[in-house]
Amino acid sequence: MERVVGTVVRGLRCPIINQGDHIEEIVVDSVLKASEMEGFQINDKDIVTITESIVARAQGNYATIDNIAKDVQSKFGDDTIGVIFPILSRNRFATCLRGIAKGAKKIVIMLSYPSDEVGNHLVDLDQLDEKGVNPWTDVLTEEQFREYFGHNKHTFTGVDYIDYYKSIVEEYGIECEVIFSNNPKSILEHTKSVLACDIHSRLRTKRILKANGAEKVYSLDNILSESIDGSGYNEAYGLLGSNKAKEDSVKLFPRDCQPVVDTIQKMLQEKTGKHVEVMVYGDGAFKDPVGKIWELADPVVSPAYTSGLDGTPNEVKLKYLADNNFADLKGEELKQAISEFINNKEEDLVGAMESQGTTPRQLTDLIGSLSDLTSGSGDKGTPIVYIQGYFDNYTK
Numbered sequence: 001m002e003r004v005v006g007t008v009v010r011g012l013r014c015p016i017i018n019q020g021d022h023i024e025e026i027v028v029d030s031v032l033k034a035s036e037m038e039g040f041q042i043n044d045k046d047i048v049t050i051t052e053s054i055v056a057r058a059q060g061n062y063a064t065i066d067n068i069a070k071d072v073q074s075k076f077g078d079d080t081i082g083v084i085f086p087i088l089s090r091n092r093f094a095t096c097l098r099g100i101a102k103g104a105k106k107i108v109i110m111l112s113y114p115s116d117e118v119g120n121h122l123v124d125l126d127q128l129d130e131k132g133v134n135p136w137t138d139v140l141t142e143e144q145f146r147e148y149f150g151h152n153k154h155t156f157t158g159v160d161y162i163d164y165y166k167s168i169v170e171e172y173g174i175e176c177e178v179i180f181s182n183n184p185k186s187i188l189e190h191t192k193s194v195l196a197c198d199i200h201s202r203l204r205t206k207r208i209l210k211a212n213g214a215e216k217v218y219s220l221d222n223i224l225s226e227s228i229d230g231s232g233y234n235e236a237y238g239l240l241g242s243n244k245a246k247e248d249s250v251k252l253f254p255r256d257c258q259p260v261v262d263t264i265q266k267m268l269q270e271k272t273g274k275h276v277e278v279m280v281y282g283d284g285a286f287k288d289p290v291g292k293i294w295e296l297a298d299p300v301v302s303p304a305y306t307s308g309l310d311g312t313p314n315e316v317k318l319k320y321l322a323d324n325n326f327a328d329l330k331g332e333e334l335k336q337a338i339s340e341f342i343n344n345k346e347e348d349l350v351g352a353m354e355s356q357g358t359t360p361r362q363l364t365d366l367i368g369s370l371s372d373l374t375s376g377s378g379d380k381g382t383p384i385v386y387i388q389g390y391f392d393n394y395t396k
Contacts, residue, residue: 005389006389006392007387007388007389007390007392008040008387008388008389009370009371009374009385009386009387009388010034010038010040010374010385010386010387010388011374011375011380011382011384011385012030012031012034012382012384012385012386013030013034013381013382013384014026014027014030014054014383014384017054017057017058017383018057018058019057019058019059019060020058020060021057021058022058023050023054023055023058023260024260024263024264024267025267026058027048027050027264027384028264028267028268028271030384031048031268031384031386032271032272034386040388042268042272042274042276043274043388044274044275044276045275045276045277045308045390045391046274046276046277046386046387046388047276047277047278047279047309047367047386047387047388047390048264048268048276048277048278048279048384048385048386048387049278049279049280049281049367049368049371049384049385049387050260050261050264050278050279050280050281050383050384050385051280051281051282051371051375051383051384052241052253052254052257052280052281052282052298052303053243053251053383054383054384055254055257055260055280056232056251056252056253056254057251059232059254059255059256060232061232061233061234061251061252061253061254061255062231062232062245062249062250062251062252063224063228063231063232063233063242063249063250063252064099064231064248064249065095065098065099065102065248065249066099066102066229066248067099067224067228067229067231068096068098068099068100068102068103068223068224068228068239068250069099069100069101069102069103070103070228070229071103071223071224071228072099072100072102072103072104072195072223073103073104075216075218075222075223076103076104076193076195076216076218078105079105079191079192079193079216080104080105080106080107080108080190080191080193081100081104081106081107081108081191081193081194081195082107082108082110082187082188082190082191082193082194082195083097083100083107083108083109083110083195083197084109084110084184084187084194084195084196084197084198084205085110085111085112085116085117085184085196085197085198085201085205086109086111086116086165086197086198087116087117087118087120087197087198087199087297088111088116088120088122088154088159088161089120089297090157090159090164090244091243091244092242092243092244092297093197094164094165094168094244095242095244095245095247095248095249095250096197096220096223096239096242096250097165097168097169098168098171098172098247098248099250100195101168101169101171101172101174101176102172104169104174105174106174106175106176106177107169107174107175107176107177108176108177108178108179108187108190108191109165109166109169109176109177109178109179110178110179110180110181110186110187111161111162111178111179111180112135112180112181112182112198113135113140113145113180113181113182114127114128114135115292117198117199117200117201117294118199118293118294118295118296118297119287119288119291119292119293119294120154120161120291120293121152121154121155121291121292122149122152122161122162122180123149123152127148127149131148131149133148135182136182136183137183138181139179139180139181139183139186140179140180140181141178141179141180142162142166142177142178142179142180145162145178145180151163155290155291156291156293162178165178166178177190184196184205184208184209184212185208185209185212187209188209188212188213188214192213192214192215192216193214193215193216193217194209194214194216194217194218195218195219195220195223196209196217196218196219196220197219197220198219199220199240199296199297199298199299200296200299202219202220202221205219206219219238220238220239220240221234221236221237221238221239221240221299222238223238223239224238224239224252225237225238232251232252233252233255234252234253234254234255235255236255236299237252237253237299238252239252240253240298240299241253241282241297241298241299253282253298253299253303254280254303257280257303257304258304260280260304261278261279261280261304261305261306262278262306264278265277265278265306275308277305277306277308277309278305278306279302279304279305279306279309279364279367279368279371280302280303280304280305281301281302281364281367281368281371281372282298282300282301282302282303282368282372283295283296283297283298283301283368283372284296284301284365284368284369284370284371284372284373285301285365285368285369286369286372286373295372301362301364301365301368301369302364302365302367302368305364309363309364309367310363310364311362311363312360312361312362312363367387367390370385370387371385371387
């Protein structure tokens with residue numbers, strides 16, 4: 001019988017993961033149990049994705065604000081620290097800021113505007129136009145910013161992040177100044193010691209700072225890149241990708257993920273005889289049309305994946321073929337013509353008209369978005385996602 005279903009995505013429940021748990025066994029057991037209870041077969045080229053959170057939990061990859069403070073203090077000493085371009089997030093940055101403040105003597109926070117790099121807005125573009133403010137050239141003090149734009153609360157969280165971040169620093173008896181600029185060089189008017197807190201643009205930020213007289217320049221991936229007093233750490237990403245665990249601690253992005261995905265793939269092969277691809281995923285990298293948030297606060301979508309998930313899709317656009325190449329055909333003739341075209345398509349369709357409009361993203365980024373939307377960030381309780389038929393096409 002002809003298949004009438006393409007890609008199928010299932011969120012799988014599993015036990016609550018704790019430090020020391022054998023994550024590979026739990027994932028494999030959860031997949032096999034779901035297959036048995038829900039009545040689906042495990043096939044070659046199916047995909048298992050695992051949220052980074054449960055990998056980090058199993059690793060016990062946590063750190064306290066005291067660990068952060070000690071690392072910050074060792075790098076900056078008693079210098080005034082310019083904390084620049086942090087994202088606006090209670091979950092992602094607020095606890096990190098507590099640790100930074102605890103290790104500092106004075107902090108100048110420099111916020112990008114109208115939004116942070118992942119799209120959390122401090123002010124609407126229309127308001128900038130109204131006031132004649134150019135965010136690419138104008139550097140504003142907190143007083144000037146308030147004079148122009150007043151107090152704006154985040155669309156979704158209802159938080160005024162200017163007040164919130166400043167209050168966090170001042171809780172520790174630390175002097176805090178807030179300025180607004182999109183030019184890294186602006187902070188050098190206040191201090192030559194800078195902690196770049198941007199995620200995806202951090203290398204450029206550091207390069208500009210060093211080229212213009214900054215004396216001490218670090219980014220969040222340099223903080224907790226090694227263990228402090230037995231804390232968790234991430235040698236590649238440090239504090240990047242961390243989430244609030246408690247008021248005084250964070251869960252870090254998991255480390256050493258490649259052996260995890262490789263082991264899960266091997267175990268599933270041994271138990272089922274099928275070659276399943278496996279991936280650890282974080283944020284999905286999609287943009288919300290209302291809040292304008294680009295959902296990628298992690299340094300990468302996937303810190304590890306098996307080799308079958310490397311590369312980008314090589315697909316043709318069915319409606320293009322139907323409207324152009326085979327516009328004179330209908331019904332079964334059209335179906336057969338398109339199927340034959342797909343079966344004989346080139347291995348690399350980059351630049352081909354037949355592929356225009358297909359999504360030119362890495363497979364891991366696409367699958368990460370699919371997985372992140374499936375598992376959600378709340379109480380669904382499905383940190384494992386099982387995907388079938390992703391690599392199928394119209395001919396299957």
